[in-house]
Amino acid sequence: xxxxxxxxxALGLVAGxxxxxxxxxxxxxxxRVVPPGEKVPVTSTQRLVGWSLALGLIPAVAAGALVAWxxxxxxxxDDAVRLTVTGLVLASMFILVAPQALASxxxxxxxxxxxxxxxxxxxxxxxxxxxxxxxVLAIWxxxxxxxxxxxxxxxxxxxxxxxWSYLLVSxxxxxxGALLGYRRT
Amino acid sequence: xxxxxxxxxxxRLRFEANEMTQQALADSVGCTRxxxxxxxxxxxxxxxxxxxxxxxxxxxTVEEVFELVDDA
Numbered sequence: 001x002x003x004x005x006x007x008x009x010a011l012g013l014v015a016g017x018x019x020x021x022x023x024x025x026x027x028x029x030x031x032r033v034v035p036p037g038e039k040v041p042v043t044s045t046q047r048l049v050g051w052s053l054a055l056g057l058i059p060a061v062a063a064g065a066l067v068a069w070x071x072x073x074x075x076x077x078d079d080a081v082r083l084t085v086t087g088l089v090l091a092s093m094f095i096l097v098a099p100q101a102l103a104s105x106x107x108x109x110x111x112x113x114x115x116x117x118x119x120x121x122x123x124x125x126x127x128x129x130x131x132x133x134x135x136v137l138a139i140w141x142x143x144x145x146x147x148x149x150x151x152x153x154x155x156x157x158x159x160x161x162x163x164w165s166y167l168l169v170s171x172x173x174x175x176x177g178a179l180l181g182y183r184r185t
Numbered sequence: 186x187x188x189x190x191x192x193x194x195x196x197r198l199r200f201e202a203n204e205m206t207q208q209a210l211a212d213s214v215g216c217t218r219x220x221x222x223x224x225x226x227x228x229x230x231x232x233x234x235x236x237x238x239x240x241x242x243x244x245x246t247v248e249e250v251f252e253l254v255d256d257a
Binding site: 118 | 216223229
């Protein structure tokens with residue numbers, strides 16, 4: 001099976017796992033009780049993480065779509081494609097890492113936009129991060145092993161693609177883990 | 186060790202305090218309104234510092250606001 005197909009399957013599995021985790025978190029969390037006509041307020045930190053995830057996902061998906069459309073060989077040989085993908089990945093990373101940076105800044109300055117519960121939820125977000133990275137690592141290993149079995153080596157382009165995917169999945173999973181934490185508590 | 190649960194009287198005390206709003210309590214103790222909501226629902230156990238600030242806001246002791254309940 002082509003490596004790109006493996007990647008798509010892998011991303012689908014990760015997305016499915018995250019969706020299952022979110023449903024489980026929602027099912028074990030009791031319904032929030034607020035006065036009639038009012039909504040549960042979203043904290044500043046929660047809003048920041050949510051927007052970061054939503055906006056960071058766009059360039060990440062665009063980068064993946066470009067690689068899937070042009071193929072790894074064209075990505076590797078065509079400077080325009082490669083630099084565009086790299087730019088999209090970097091943009092996604094900057095957006096996704098923003099909540100961590102801002103939360104640290106707010107916490108350091110005792111800013112009221114982050115309280116102890118926010119800090120506790122953000123502190124447990126790396127649990128999701130580690131799990132997601134292990135899943136992606138395992139999928140890359142299997143995909144590359146099976147795709148290039150019997151060949152002399154694995155093209156270097158896949159090392160770069162794997163590296164970028166680790167970084168993006170890591171940051172995406174941190175944001176998802178934080179949002180799941182707000183659902184759980 | 187038996188499983189312990191922390192219950193609180195925050196909602197009742199808030200209404201007894203001239204129907205203090207959740208936002209007013211949150212502003213007073215330095216947390217978000219969402220934290221007050223989950224505290225009242227018993228879904229979040231505050232730190233000692235936050236618990237003491239809440240108790241001080243109501244003019245009560247921590248033990249009057251929070252109760253440790255052990256499952257027998």
